[in-house]
Amino acid sequence: MRYSKLLIIILVLLNLSLEVAAQGDKRTEKMFEAARTLYSENNYTKSIDVCDEILKKDPEHVNTHLLLAEMYKDMDSTRLEINHLTKAQKNSDNPLIDFRLGEAFYRLGMYSEALSFYEKYKVNKAIPEKRQFLLACKMASCKFAINSIANPVDFEPNNLGDNVNSPNDEYWPTPTLDGKHLVFTRLLKDSVSRPQEDFFVADLDSIQWEAEPISEVNTPDNEGAQTLSADSKIMFFTACNREDGFGSCDIFFSRMVDGKWTPACNAGEPLNTRSWEAQPSLSSDNHYLYFSSNRPGGKGKKDIWRIEFLGFSELGNPKWGKLENLEAINTDGDEISPFIHANNQNFYFASDAHIGMGGFDLYSAEIDVDGTVNNLKNMGYPINTYRDDMGLTISSIGDIAYFSSARDSERGLDIFSFNLDRGLQPNPVTYVQATVTNKKTKEPVAAEIELVNLNSKVEKSRIQCADEKGQVILVLPLRRNYAFNVSEDGFLFYSQSMQLANENTLTDPIILNIELEPIEVGAQMELYNIYYETDSFRILPQSEPELQKLVAFLENNRELRVEIQGHTDSSGNPESNLELSKRRAQSVVDYLAEHNIQVGRLVSEGYGDTRPIASNETAEGRKQNRRTTIKIISK
Structure with missing residues (x-):
């Protein structure tokens, strides 16, 4: 030395x-x-x-x-x-x-x-x-x-108060999707043996409720720098110098099962290596885990990486896919504290090497579906100063940011919030909270949920499974149209069309109670994502995901014979509506036949506006009446 x-x-x-x-x-x-x-x-x-x-x-x-x-x-x-x-x-x-x-x-x-x-x-x-x-x-x-x-940006930080902050250090705030709770790390300086990091959770809706420790995850060792899944049932976090660690610091995980967190486990290779891995941030669709690491193969000292998260194995261990270095973000210096917003596009991080105010500054960027990084920019003064500014998280609604600061030296690090400058706000999101049950028995169904962005030709459909209670939460960026399908063996699949505009926000989420019909004669399902040209029976390209879903259903249930029904709302001439509904039903039959579904299993019929399922007096009611129905007529 x-x-x-x-x-x-x-x-x-x-x-x-x-x-x-x-x-x-x-x-x-x-x-x-x-x-x-x-x-x-x-x-x-x-x-x-x-x-x-x-x-x-x-x-x-x-x-x-x-x-x-x-x-x-x-x-x-x-x-x-x-x-x-x-x-x-x-x-x-x-x-x-x-x-x-x-x-x-x-x-x-x-x-x-x-x-x-x-x-x-x-x-x-x-x-x-x-x-x-x-x-x-x-x-x-x-x-x-x-x-x-x-030219400063808007920045008026507010201390979150004594229900979150204490004489100890509090940092790394993580708001839940609904904005009701805040999970954070607290450094217990008065620990018997040595200072110790533990997780705490506070209720942001109540100023009376004191933060409580997450006792199932906390250990005598240090835990910190956490991230939550959209449904708050998966937590990834950083732990260092553990017996089951691969390197100095590794990423660990815990899962919420039956209302309790499971004991923490190492998240495994290739996420963790002999190098330093820390500060995870999980995308709201559970597709990617972003993190910082000084592993070999990067551009600088500490780089930001992302890895595909493929769910959990039968043994309950995370499965990992493709690993990527975010080269457009990384420099020859340090990039740390990654945070991907709930819209899975707006991205925030800290760097000591990009153009900035000095030390570590906070930056924002946008990440496209294919991983391309655009619009990288410094978040400006006074969010950034000549001191180190090293991490923030943003509420899912996109208007409030959380960060930690030692602005009162006697208190140490406290957690603050501030209203994010409009030019820095991420694109808004809403979310679907669905509960899936068996229509006959009312028992929960752990069904598969598929979400297709009809506005994108390159974005893959999102597939997620409901939990043992039949519940699932899906985050949806606004200003897009989605096809929402729910399927499970032994049931007809459920179809819903979602056209999201600005009136949907996290304060007004979409709540769905979905009852799946068991497969039996007489059962029927309403399909809302088969689209036609106006006043025509020509099927539009955005119908493809729904039609492919129907093809797969009929291939998996080859014993079924079904009736394809066309329905319209009451707008226009009844005779014309009837004729149009028949032609549209036949168009679906023709599509299925072209995709190797036997014509003998298919019957088409149009009913015009004679079988409404909602009022034709409202736009929403007319939308529900314009549908394609699949009815099982024999097995």
Whole structure:
């Protein structure tokens, strides 16, 4: 350790072209060598004392000022560092001191002063190539910071109060999808043996209810940096130095079963390696787990990665798929604290290497379905400052952000919220909360739910299974149209059309109580995602997912003979409606026949507006009456 640090000091001093022999008497130089040796041994106090003695004899001793500047930099005493760099500069023409002064003023957030010294250093023609790139980035950051301070974003943080915060440190806030609860990490400083991180949950709807520990997951070891699934039944989190760990820090998981969290387990390979893996963020469709890692193969020190989450094996362990490095986000520095919003598009993270205010800044970006990253930008001042700003989460409704800060030094880290500037808000979402039961027995059915975005040709359908209580939660970005299908062996499948506009928000979610019809003669299902051209029987392309679902159903139940029924609302001429409904029913039969369903199993009939299932007096009622019905007529 001593020799490696001594080598660094020698290189630093050589870089600054210190000319020890040219200064002072032999006793002074002997004292300086002693001070430098003490510094290499991390004995800063004695080294500073020796340097002070040198400066009493020779106040302009350049080497001593530079050595003191180096020590004060290591000690984060930036103003003292600047003081000694300035004094050294008076008796040295080494241009590297200008760069060092630029760096020091930048760390203090004194951007105009930093930019001035960077520009002065830029005149030097002998700048190493690697430092040229760094210099360009720092100058760009200074200009960005000056402009950001002149054009601040809205930022009025509010302490969440004593039902969340305590004299201990609280951080890493995770709001639940419905916005009613907040899960967070608390550092218990008054722990019997040593400070310990545990999980707590608070009720955001009540100022009276004190945060409670999640006792099933908490252990005598540390747990922190958690993420929740949309239904709050899966938790991934960071744990370090565990006996079942792969590296220094790994990602662990727990599941909510019968109202209780299961004991935490390592999430396994290839997510975890011998390297550092931490700070997971799970997409609301359970498709990807984002995390930070310093594993080999990245672009910088700590990179942000994502890995496909394929659900759980029969043994209850996570199954993992494709692993990706988010190259468009990562730099040669550190990228940490990833957060994917509930819309699975808006993404937030911290970096110390992108253009910013200094230290770690917070950034936002958008991630397309294919993984392409767009619109990467700094979140601006005063969200970001010259200090480290390293993580935030955002409510599913998109207007409130949560973060941790030591704004009151006596309290330590507390959790704050603030209304997010409109230009930084993520795209809005709503959610479907469905309960699936057997229509006859009323028992819950752990059915498969498929959701198809009809506005996208590239986005894959989402498939999720209801739990043992027949319940499922699905997050849906607004301004899109969806086909919603529920299926289970032995039942007719359920079909629903969802056209989401701005009036749907998390304060007004879609609640569905779905009763699946057992397969038997006379049973029927209403299909709402078969679409036709206006006043025509020509089937539109967005009907394909629903029709393929019907093909699969008939292939899996080859003994069934069904009637395809066409229905309309009461708009228009009844005779025309009847004829149109017959032609549309026949179009479905023709499609099924083209996909190898035997024509002898199919009967078509149109009923026009004669069999309404809702009032034709409202737009919603007319929408429900325009449908295709599949009725089982024999087995």
